[in-house]
Amino acid sequence: MMRRCLTFVVAAAVQLASLSCLALGVWLCARHFPSVGLLPGVVLLALGALTLPRPPALPREATRLSRAEAPALHDLAGRVSAALGLPRPRVVAVDDRLDAASGFDGVFRRRYLRIGAPLWAVLDGRQRIALLAMELARNGTGDPGRAPVTGWVDRSLGELEALLEPQRDESLRALQDPAIVAASSTRMGSQMTGNQSLVWVAELLLFPVVWVVRGAVGLLRRAYVALQRPAAVRALHAADAAGAGLAGSAAVRDVLAIRALAPSIATVLRRDARAGDHAGADAAALRRGPVGPVVAAWPALVAQIRAAQPSPVDDDPAAYPPSLTRRAALLADAAGDPALDLDTSATDAELEPIYRRVVRDLRTG
Numbered sequence: 001m002m003r004r005c006l007t008f009v010v011a012a013a014v015q016l017a018s019l020s021c022l023a024l025g026v027w028l029c030a031r032h033f034p035s036v037g038l039l040p041g042v043v044l045l046a047l048g049a050l051t052l053p054r055p056p057a058l059p060r061e062a063t064r065l066s067r068a069e070a071p072a073l074h075d076l077a078g079r080v081s082a083a084l085g086l087p088r089p090r091v092v093a094v095d096d097r098l099d100a101a102s103g104f105d106g107v108f109r110r111r112y113l114r115i116g117a118p119l120w121a122v123l124d125g126r127q128r129i130a131l132l133a134m135e136l137a138r139n140g141t142g143d144p145g146r147a148p149v150t151g152w153v154d155r156s157l158g159e160l161e162a163l164l165e166p167q168r169d170e171s172l173r174a175l176q177d178p179a180i181v182a183a184s185s186t187r188m189g190s191q192m193t194g195n196q197s198l199v200w201v202a203e204l205l206l207f208p209v210v211w212v213v214r215g216a217v218g219l220l221r222r223a224y225v226a227l228q229r230p231a232a233v234r235a236l237h238a239a240d241a242a243g244a245g246l247a248g249s250a251a252v253r254d255v256l257a258i259r260a261l262a263p264s265i266a267t268v269l270r271r272d273a274r275a276g277d278h279a280g281a282d283a284a285a286l287r288r289g290p291v292g293p294v295v296a297a298w299p300a301l302v303a304q305i306r307a308a309q310p311s312p313v314d315d316d317p318a319a320y321p322p323s324l325t326r327r328a329a330l331l332a333d334a335a336g337d338p339a340l341d342l343d344t345s346a347t348d349a350e351l352e353p354i355y356r357r358v359v360r361d362l363r364t365g
Contacts, residue, residue: 070351083133
Protein backbone atom coordinates (compact mmCIF):
# COMPACT_ATOMS: atom_id res chain seq x y z
CA MET A 1 0.00 0.00 0.00
CA MET A 2 2.84 2.38 0.85
CA ARG A 3 4.51 1.73 -2.52
CA ARG A 4 1.25 2.39 -4.33
CA CYS A 5 0.79 5.68 -2.52
CA LEU A 6 4.37 6.74 -3.24
CA THR A 7 3.95 5.81 -6.91
CA PHE A 8 0.83 7.95 -7.14
CA VAL A 9 2.54 10.87 -5.36
CA VAL A 10 5.54 10.77 -7.73
CA ALA A 11 3.27 10.54 -10.78
CA ALA A 12 1.15 13.45 -9.56
CA ALA A 13 4.30 15.51 -8.85
CA VAL A 14 5.64 14.90 -12.36
CA GLN A 15 2.34 15.89 -13.93
CA LEU A 16 2.08 18.99 -11.73
CA ALA A 17 5.65 19.99 -12.64
CA SER A 18 4.87 19.60 -16.35
CA LEU A 19 1.76 21.74 -16.09
CA SER A 20 3.70 24.35 -14.08
CA CYS A 21 6.40 24.51 -16.78
CA LEU A 22 3.74 25.04 -19.43
CA ALA A 23 1.97 27.75 -17.44
CA LEU A 24 5.19 29.59 -16.56
CA GLY A 25 6.39 29.30 -20.16
CA VAL A 26 3.18 30.86 -21.47
CA TRP A 27 3.43 33.65 -18.90
CA LEU A 28 7.06 34.46 -19.78
CA CYS A 29 6.36 34.46 -23.52
CA ALA A 30 3.24 36.63 -23.24
CA ARG A 31 4.63 39.10 -20.67
CA HIS A 32 5.91 42.24 -22.40
CA PHE A 33 6.11 40.39 -25.74
CA PRO A 34 8.70 40.49 -27.25
CA SER A 35 11.18 40.58 -24.39
CA VAL A 36 14.17 38.79 -22.92
CA GLY A 37 11.75 36.35 -21.25
CA LEU A 38 10.86 34.86 -24.63
CA LEU A 39 13.85 32.48 -24.72
CA PRO A 40 13.37 30.93 -21.24
CA GLY A 41 9.64 30.85 -21.91
CA VAL A 42 10.14 28.77 -25.05
CA VAL A 43 12.51 26.45 -23.18
CA LEU A 44 9.94 25.94 -20.40
CA LEU A 45 7.19 25.32 -22.95
CA ALA A 46 9.30 22.68 -24.67
CA LEU A 47 10.22 21.04 -21.35
CA GLY A 48 6.60 21.00 -20.20
CA ALA A 49 5.40 19.56 -23.50
CA LEU A 50 8.03 16.81 -23.40
CA THR A 51 7.39 15.76 -19.80
CA LEU A 52 3.60 16.08 -19.88
CA PRO A 53 2.34 12.51 -19.47
CA ARG A 54 0.62 11.32 -22.62
CA PRO A 55 -1.39 8.15 -23.13
CA PRO A 56 0.28 5.48 -25.27
CA ALA A 57 -1.08 4.95 -28.75
CA LEU A 58 -1.40 1.83 -30.85
CA PRO A 59 1.65 1.65 -33.17
CA ARG A 60 0.98 2.85 -36.69
CA GLU A 61 2.48 -0.25 -38.30
CA ALA A 62 -0.26 -2.41 -36.78
CA THR A 63 -3.16 -3.24 -39.13
CA ARG A 64 -6.50 -2.70 -37.44
CA LEU A 65 -9.10 -5.31 -38.27
CA SER A 66 -12.76 -4.36 -37.98
CA ARG A 67 -15.40 -6.83 -36.88
CA ALA A 68 -16.58 -7.11 -40.48
CA GLU A 69 -13.05 -8.01 -41.65
CA ALA A 70 -12.31 -10.54 -38.90
CA PRO A 71 -15.51 -11.68 -37.16
CA ALA A 72 -13.99 -14.96 -35.95
CA LEU A 73 -10.97 -13.24 -34.38
CA HIS A 74 -13.16 -10.62 -32.70
CA ASP A 75 -15.51 -13.31 -31.41
CA LEU A 76 -12.59 -15.35 -30.10
CA ALA A 77 -11.16 -12.34 -28.25
CA GLY A 78 -14.62 -11.57 -26.85
CA ARG A 79 -15.16 -15.11 -25.55
CA VAL A 80 -11.75 -15.19 -23.89
CA SER A 81 -12.42 -11.78 -22.30
CA ALA A 82 -15.80 -12.97 -21.03
CA ALA A 83 -14.17 -16.06 -19.50
CA LEU A 84 -11.72 -13.76 -17.71
CA GLY A 85 -14.50 -11.46 -16.53
CA LEU A 86 -13.13 -8.50 -18.49
CA PRO A 87 -14.59 -6.24 -21.20
CA ARG A 88 -13.81 -7.29 -24.75
CA PRO A 89 -11.10 -5.30 -26.62
CA ARG A 90 -12.47 -2.46 -28.72
CA VAL A 91 -9.58 -2.65 -31.19
CA VAL A 92 -8.04 -5.80 -32.63
CA ALA A 93 -4.87 -5.30 -34.68
CA VAL A 94 -2.29 -7.51 -36.38
CA ASP A 95 1.36 -6.82 -37.17
CA ASP A 96 4.43 -8.66 -38.47
CA ARG A 97 6.12 -9.47 -35.15
CA LEU A 98 6.64 -12.77 -33.38
CA ASP A 99 4.98 -11.29 -30.33
CA ALA A 100 1.69 -9.99 -28.97
CA ALA A 101 0.57 -7.12 -26.76
CA SER A 102 -2.47 -5.53 -25.20
CA GLY A 103 -3.24 -2.29 -23.46
CA PHE A 104 -5.21 0.93 -23.67
CA ASP A 105 -5.15 3.20 -26.70
CA GLY A 106 -5.35 6.98 -26.56
CA VAL A 107 -6.97 9.44 -24.18
CA PHE A 108 -10.23 7.49 -24.12
CA ARG A 109 -8.30 4.31 -23.13
CA ARG A 110 -9.85 1.96 -25.64
CA ARG A 111 -8.80 -1.61 -24.93
CA TYR A 112 -6.77 -3.10 -27.73
CA LEU A 113 -5.29 -6.48 -28.60
CA ARG A 114 -2.30 -6.64 -30.96
CA ILE A 115 -1.30 -10.03 -32.35
CA GLY A 116 1.78 -10.85 -34.38
CA ALA A 117 0.68 -12.79 -37.47
CA PRO A 118 3.81 -15.04 -37.53
CA LEU A 119 3.31 -15.93 -33.87
CA TRP A 120 -0.37 -16.69 -34.43
CA ALA A 121 0.49 -18.89 -37.42
CA VAL A 122 2.90 -21.13 -35.48
CA LEU A 123 0.57 -21.73 -32.50
CA ASP A 124 -2.04 -24.45 -32.25
CA GLY A 125 -5.57 -23.87 -30.99
CA ARG A 126 -4.93 -24.24 -27.28
CA GLN A 127 -1.76 -22.16 -27.45
CA ARG A 128 -3.70 -19.39 -29.19
CA ILE A 129 -6.23 -19.37 -26.36
CA ALA A 130 -3.36 -19.19 -23.88
CA LEU A 131 -1.81 -16.26 -25.75
CA LEU A 132 -5.08 -14.30 -25.80
CA ALA A 133 -5.77 -15.03 -22.14
CA MET A 134 -2.29 -13.99 -21.02
CA GLU A 135 -2.43 -10.70 -22.90
CA LEU A 136 -6.03 -9.75 -22.16
CA ALA A 137 -5.68 -10.63 -18.46
CA ARG A 138 -2.91 -8.05 -18.08
CA ASN A 139 -5.52 -5.30 -18.39
CA GLY A 140 -7.30 -6.52 -15.25
CA THR A 141 -4.51 -7.48 -12.87
CA GLY A 142 -3.82 -4.04 -11.38
CA ASP A 143 -0.58 -3.37 -13.24
CA PRO A 144 0.42 0.22 -12.27
CA GLY A 145 2.10 0.63 -15.65
CA ARG A 146 -1.33 0.47 -17.29
CA ALA A 147 -3.16 2.81 -14.93
CA PRO A 148 -4.23 6.22 -16.31
CA VAL A 149 -2.23 8.30 -13.79
CA THR A 150 0.81 6.20 -12.96
CA GLY A 151 1.15 4.41 -16.30
CA TRP A 152 1.96 7.41 -18.47
CA VAL A 153 4.75 8.97 -16.41
CA ASP A 154 7.46 6.38 -17.09
CA ARG A 155 6.89 6.72 -20.84
CA SER A 156 7.26 10.52 -20.69
CA LEU A 157 10.38 10.35 -18.50
CA GLY A 158 11.90 7.78 -20.87
CA GLU A 159 11.32 10.05 -23.87
CA LEU A 160 12.88 13.00 -22.06
CA GLU A 161 15.91 10.93 -21.00
CA ALA A 162 16.40 9.72 -24.58
CA LEU A 163 16.16 13.30 -25.85
CA LEU A 164 18.90 14.41 -23.44
CA GLU A 165 21.20 11.55 -24.49
CA PRO A 166 24.43 13.12 -25.79
CA GLN A 167 24.66 12.67 -29.54
CA ARG A 168 27.81 12.94 -31.61
CA ASP A 169 27.43 15.98 -33.82
CA GLU A 170 29.47 15.18 -36.93
CA SER A 171 29.40 18.75 -38.20
CA LEU A 172 30.68 20.04 -34.86
CA ARG A 173 33.41 17.41 -34.76
CA ALA A 174 34.44 18.43 -38.28
CA LEU A 175 34.67 22.07 -37.24
CA GLN A 176 36.94 21.07 -34.37
CA ASP A 177 39.32 19.11 -36.60
CA PRO A 178 42.71 20.89 -36.46
CA ALA A 179 43.37 20.43 -40.18
CA ILE A 180 40.00 21.96 -41.12
CA VAL A 181 40.49 24.83 -38.66
CA ALA A 182 43.97 25.55 -40.08
CA ALA A 183 42.75 25.44 -43.68
CA SER A 184 39.75 27.63 -42.93
CA SER A 185 41.87 30.13 -41.02
CA THR A 186 44.28 30.40 -43.96
CA ARG A 187 41.49 31.20 -46.39
CA MET A 188 39.29 33.35 -44.15
CA GLY A 189 41.71 34.89 -41.69
CA SER A 190 40.76 35.01 -38.04
CA GLN A 191 36.97 34.94 -38.56
CA MET A 192 36.74 31.15 -38.55
CA THR A 193 38.97 30.93 -35.49
CA GLY A 194 36.65 33.26 -33.57
CA ASN A 195 33.53 31.36 -34.60
CA GLN A 196 35.24 28.10 -33.70
CA SER A 197 36.08 29.36 -30.22
CA LEU A 198 32.46 30.44 -29.76
CA VAL A 199 31.24 26.95 -30.67
CA TRP A 200 33.67 25.35 -28.25
CA VAL A 201 32.71 27.67 -25.40
CA ALA A 202 28.99 27.03 -25.99
CA GLU A 203 29.58 23.29 -25.98
CA LEU A 204 31.63 23.45 -22.77
CA LEU A 205 28.92 25.48 -21.03
CA LEU A 206 25.94 23.43 -22.19
CA PHE A 207 27.33 19.93 -21.72
CA PRO A 208 27.49 20.00 -17.88
CA VAL A 209 23.97 21.42 -17.68
CA VAL A 210 22.53 18.76 -20.00
CA TRP A 211 24.47 16.05 -18.15
CA VAL A 212 23.09 17.13 -14.76
CA VAL A 213 19.51 17.40 -16.06
CA ARG A 214 19.70 14.01 -17.77
CA GLY A 215 21.13 12.42 -14.62
CA ALA A 216 18.30 13.84 -12.52
CA VAL A 217 15.67 12.62 -14.98
CA GLY A 218 17.28 9.17 -15.16
CA LEU A 219 17.47 8.89 -11.38
CA LEU A 220 13.83 9.90 -11.02
CA ARG A 221 12.76 7.40 -13.66
CA ARG A 222 14.67 4.51 -12.08
CA ALA A 223 13.28 5.30 -8.65
CA TYR A 224 9.79 5.42 -10.13
CA VAL A 225 10.25 2.04 -11.87
CA ALA A 226 11.60 0.55 -8.63
CA LEU A 227 8.44 1.64 -6.83
CA GLN A 228 6.26 0.03 -9.49
CA ARG A 229 8.27 -3.19 -9.83
CA PRO A 230 6.65 -5.45 -7.19
CA ALA A 231 3.10 -4.68 -8.30
CA ALA A 232 4.05 -5.01 -11.98
CA VAL A 233 5.69 -8.42 -11.44
CA ARG A 234 2.68 -9.68 -9.46
CA ALA A 235 0.37 -8.52 -12.24
CA LEU A 236 2.48 -10.31 -14.85
CA HIS A 237 2.42 -13.60 -12.95
CA ALA A 238 -1.31 -13.22 -12.31
CA ALA A 239 -1.88 -12.88 -16.07
CA ASP A 240 0.15 -16.06 -16.69
CA ALA A 241 -1.93 -17.89 -14.09
CA ALA A 242 -5.13 -16.67 -15.73
CA GLY A 243 -3.94 -18.02 -19.06
CA ALA A 244 -3.12 -21.36 -17.44
CA GLY A 245 -6.60 -21.52 -15.96
CA LEU A 246 -8.22 -21.11 -19.38
CA ALA A 247 -5.85 -23.02 -21.66
CA GLY A 248 -3.74 -25.16 -19.35
CA SER A 249 -0.25 -24.69 -17.93
CA ALA A 250 1.38 -26.64 -20.76
CA ALA A 251 -0.05 -24.30 -23.39
CA VAL A 252 1.16 -21.23 -21.50
CA ARG A 253 4.65 -22.70 -21.14
CA ASP A 254 4.71 -23.47 -24.86
CA VAL A 255 3.77 -19.89 -25.73
CA LEU A 256 6.42 -18.46 -23.40
CA ALA A 257 9.06 -20.81 -24.85
CA ILE A 258 8.21 -19.85 -28.43
CA ARG A 259 8.31 -16.14 -27.61
CA ALA A 260 11.70 -16.61 -25.90
CA LEU A 261 13.06 -18.14 -29.12
CA ALA A 262 11.61 -15.41 -31.35
CA PRO A 263 14.98 -14.22 -32.82
CA SER A 264 15.98 -17.75 -33.84
CA ILE A 265 12.52 -18.51 -35.21
CA ALA A 266 12.47 -15.32 -37.26
CA THR A 267 15.81 -16.24 -38.85
CA VAL A 268 14.60 -19.73 -39.78
CA LEU A 269 11.28 -18.48 -41.16
CA ARG A 270 13.07 -15.92 -43.32
CA ARG A 271 15.44 -18.55 -44.66
CA ASP A 272 12.56 -20.94 -45.37
CA ALA A 273 10.52 -18.29 -47.18
CA ARG A 274 13.47 -17.40 -49.42
CA ALA A 275 14.51 -21.00 -50.11
CA GLY A 276 11.07 -22.21 -51.09
CA ASP A 277 11.58 -25.59 -49.42
CA HIS A 278 8.44 -26.24 -47.39
CA ALA A 279 8.69 -29.94 -46.73
CA GLY A 280 7.21 -29.40 -43.28
CA ALA A 281 3.84 -28.48 -44.79
CA ASP A 282 2.34 -31.95 -44.54
CA ALA A 283 -1.25 -32.81 -45.34
CA ALA A 284 -2.42 -32.29 -41.77
CA ALA A 285 -0.94 -28.79 -41.68
CA LEU A 286 -2.44 -27.85 -45.02
CA ARG A 287 -5.90 -28.72 -43.72
CA ARG A 288 -5.66 -25.86 -41.22
CA GLY A 289 -6.96 -23.46 -43.81
CA PRO A 290 -5.93 -21.33 -46.77
CA VAL A 291 -2.62 -20.27 -45.28
CA GLY A 292 -0.46 -21.50 -48.15
CA PRO A 293 2.40 -23.98 -48.06
CA VAL A 294 4.89 -21.49 -46.62
CA VAL A 295 2.86 -20.60 -43.52
CA ALA A 296 1.59 -24.16 -43.15
CA ALA A 297 5.18 -25.34 -42.73
CA TRP A 298 5.95 -22.95 -39.89
CA PRO A 299 4.61 -25.02 -36.94
CA ALA A 300 6.83 -27.97 -37.94
CA LEU A 301 9.83 -25.66 -38.28
CA VAL A 302 9.21 -24.16 -34.84
CA ALA A 303 8.97 -27.65 -33.35
CA GLN A 304 12.36 -28.47 -34.86
CA ILE A 305 13.86 -25.26 -33.45
CA ARG A 306 12.52 -25.98 -29.97
CA ALA A 307 13.93 -29.50 -30.08
CA ALA A 308 17.36 -28.33 -31.24
CA GLN A 309 17.60 -25.13 -29.21
CA PRO A 310 15.97 -25.19 -25.78
CA SER A 311 14.85 -21.90 -24.33
CA PRO A 312 17.65 -19.98 -22.60
CA VAL A 313 17.65 -20.34 -18.83
CA ASP A 314 17.51 -17.19 -16.74
CA ASP A 315 16.65 -17.75 -13.10
CA ASP A 316 17.79 -14.35 -11.82
CA PRO A 317 15.03 -13.31 -9.41
CA ALA A 318 16.16 -9.68 -9.54
CA ALA A 319 15.72 -9.34 -13.30
CA TYR A 320 13.02 -6.90 -14.35
CA PRO A 321 10.88 -7.60 -16.18
CA PRO A 322 11.21 -11.32 -15.39
CA SER A 323 12.42 -13.38 -18.31
CA LEU A 324 9.99 -15.54 -20.26
CA THR A 325 11.75 -18.70 -19.09
CA ARG A 326 11.52 -17.61 -15.46
CA ARG A 327 7.81 -16.88 -15.89
CA ALA A 328 7.36 -20.40 -17.29
CA ALA A 329 9.33 -21.95 -14.41
CA LEU A 330 7.24 -20.16 -11.77
CA LEU A 331 3.94 -21.11 -13.39
CA ALA A 332 2.01 -23.58 -11.24
CA ASP A 333 0.18 -26.46 -12.86
CA ALA A 334 -3.48 -25.62 -13.25
CA ALA A 335 -5.81 -28.11 -11.63
CA GLY A 336 -8.34 -29.84 -13.85
CA ASP A 337 -9.01 -29.47 -17.55
CA PRO A 338 -8.66 -26.13 -19.37
CA ALA A 339 -11.77 -23.99 -19.10
CA LEU A 340 -11.85 -23.11 -22.81
CA ASP A 341 -11.43 -25.36 -25.81
CA LEU A 342 -12.37 -23.28 -28.87
CA ASP A 343 -11.85 -23.78 -32.58
CA THR A 344 -9.50 -21.10 -33.92
CA SER A 345 -9.08 -22.37 -37.49
CA ALA A 346 -11.51 -19.80 -38.93
CA THR A 347 -9.10 -17.00 -38.01
CA ASP A 348 -6.50 -18.29 -40.50
CA ALA A 349 -8.78 -17.49 -43.43
CA GLU A 350 -9.32 -13.97 -42.06
CA LEU A 351 -5.59 -13.39 -41.64
CA GLU A 352 -4.66 -14.81 -45.06
CA PRO A 353 -3.85 -11.34 -46.55
CA ILE A 354 -1.62 -10.61 -43.54
CA TYR A 355 0.13 -13.97 -43.94
CA ARG A 356 0.84 -13.24 -47.61
CA ARG A 357 2.28 -9.85 -46.72
CA VAL A 358 4.49 -11.37 -44.01
CA VAL A 359 5.84 -14.01 -46.43
CA ARG A 360 6.52 -11.32 -49.04
CA ASP A 361 8.37 -9.20 -46.51
CA LEU A 362 10.41 -12.18 -45.37
CA ARG A 363 11.45 -12.90 -48.94
CA THR A 364 12.34 -9.33 -49.83
CA GLY A 365 13.38 -7.93 -46.44
